[in-house]
Amino acid sequence: MSGPPSTDSSSASGDPRRRLIEEAARILGEEGPSSLSARRLAGAAGTSTMAVYTHFGSMTGVVEAVATEGFRRLIDHVDAVGRTEDPLADLRRMAGAYRDNALENRHLFGVMFGAISLGGFHGRGADPEVAAAAFEQIVAGVARAMDAGVLLPGDPRAVAAQFWSALHGYVMLELAGMDRVVDDSERTVLWPMLAHLLAALAPSPR
Amino acid sequence: MSGPPSTDSSSASGDPRRRLIEEAARILGEEGPSSLSARRLAGAAGTSTMAVYTHFGSMTGVVEAVATEGFRRLIDHVDAVGRTEDPLADLRRMAGAYRDNALENRHLFGVMFGAISLGGFHGRGADPEVAAAAFEQIVAGVARAMDAGVLLPGDPRAVAAQFWSALHGYVMLELAGMDRVVDDSERTVLWPMLAHLLAALAPSPR
DNA sequence: GATCGACCATAACGGCGTTATGGCAGGATG
DNA sequence: CATCCTGCCATAACGCCGTTATGGTCGATC
Incomplete structure (x- = not known):
């Protein structure tokens, strides 16, 4: 092309x-x-x-193209946080960027992960290669933390999947309006949750 | 006829x-x-x-009613796991029931949390009272674990929200087809993730 | 200049959500 | 008993939808 x-x-x-x-x-x-x-x-x-x-x-094709575009923008947005010498803080800032991007483009986010539908046509989803690139971003962040010794060595993909799942679930529940039933203000749920996930993998001598 | x-x-x-x-x-x-x-x-x-x-x-009203019905069925499904003398194992079995229910009724699940749409009309969501009841199920499970001394005492609602977020995110990514990019087989991601969340709150003497 | 292919404007088809209209049961009222 | 009212639903219509058939334009090729 x-x-x-x-x-x-x-x-x-x-x-x-x-x-x-x-x-x-x-x-x-x-x-x-x-x-x-x-x-x-x-x-x-x-x-x-x-x-x-x-x-x-078809319009389904449009939806798939828009979903792929959404993943590209997400990647750019998360990439914009840059890298400091503190890999764990970088992971937290990546999570914040992920959430911000979702809240500012809630409909686009819905299409990206929807699997459901949009106007009736419901699409097979975004280009898997681009979606995978978004995940690799998190994997790279976790791998840097492992290399720096602030996370226990292990499979960075498995750890990144846990991190992503927790972050994504929080954001999706927030978008679905579950803040009405849980309240939070990103103080007692989001950061402690991610901190707990990472703390369980930290190399503190127990 | x-x-x-x-x-x-x-x-x-x-x-x-x-x-x-x-x-x-x-x-x-x-x-x-x-x-x-x-x-x-x-x-x-x-x-x-x-x-x-x-x-x-309107059809939007139908969608909201169906979403509420979905939460009712989810509650019944999760309630069916019963209670043993091990509150942490009960939480894990509740999570399994949550995931099973989602995989078996993926479209209904999408409507419940969709926030997206369904056939074009996209509804404000399920009856908040019923959706809140589903959350209270997890809160009760966490509270029992705290009372039994296997989780550190604290706000059970905040802990339940973390547990729910992580579980929900994993299930949503699975439904969105992200198992293609992360693989897993519920062995290296889901259970360790939930275990890490609970372990960070366990009253082991550190 | 003729031919061909990619691209797109026009118009149509069936189906959609929604609404206007009207009929029909059944309880309240005189 | 006759009357009215009210909740409920069948019928038919309106405008919009996704999609497709048709045909026309335009640049590349020979």
Whole structure:
């Protein structure tokens, strides 16, 4: 798939596929899932509905592309926390970035992990390669902590999966409105939970 | 093709509202979210679409009622594990029941926590009172463990929220197909994760 | 210049959520 | 008994949806 030869005939258009994905993500974020329809999307991107079908095959294809785009943005957002000389603090800051990204793009997050549906079509999910890259981010953070000796040596993938599960579950329950039943304010639940997970793996002489 | 209503009134019909909820849950479980429509539901329940609107106001109302029904079934399923003299083992068995219930009713689970949508209409969620009752189940399990002295005394609600978050996140990632990227087989992730959470709260003399 | 392929505008089809309309049972009221 | 009212639902319609068939434009190729 070679890109278009950059014929910027006008500033209004890039390649239509890219524009459709970005407009779909924007509509999803600003107006919610029920506003994302083929006609609405085509209108926002300045094309007709057929462009959607030549590029994505169906609205399900659009959803999968948007989910993949969501994982790419998540990766960038988490990557932006950088690396300090304290790998455990870095993990905590990665978790904070993960949560912030979810709260600011709740509908996009729902599509990424939804597995459920969006406007009726429910998609097989994002590109597994991109989703895996998001997970590898956490694996790398855990591996650095192990290398630095602040976590017991072990399989970083298994530990990262635990960390991710706990973080993801907290965020998903928060998005589902469970803060109404548990309250919290990220003080007595989120940080202690992650701290407990990491403390159980710390090389303190017991 | 039901016969005249007076022929067999014993089992064919209950009150229509109940029948609609159960048919909606059945269609959701057997055919997925995209098959649940007002006409399809009305046909399955043996009524017309107007019955849906007199009882639930909209399809969103149906979704909320089905989500509430899902929490009720989850509560029954988790309650069925009973109580032994080992509160920590009971917590683990509750977690297993939670996961089993999710895997066997993945679409219903998605609707319960979805926050996303279902066929386009996306509902405010289940009855908060019923959802809270599901959480209180875990709180009670944690409180018993504290009373028995196998968990450090503390706020059982905060600990239960941590336990629930981790369990829920693991299940949600599994439902989203993340087992493709993390593998696991509930051996190196789920049980160690929950064990670590509880171990960090155990009253072992450190 | 002719041909071909990718791309997309137009218009249509069936199905969707929802609503307006009307009929029908059954209890309250005179 | 006649009347009215009220909750409940069947019928049919409206506008929107995802999708597809059709045809036209335009650049690349020979």
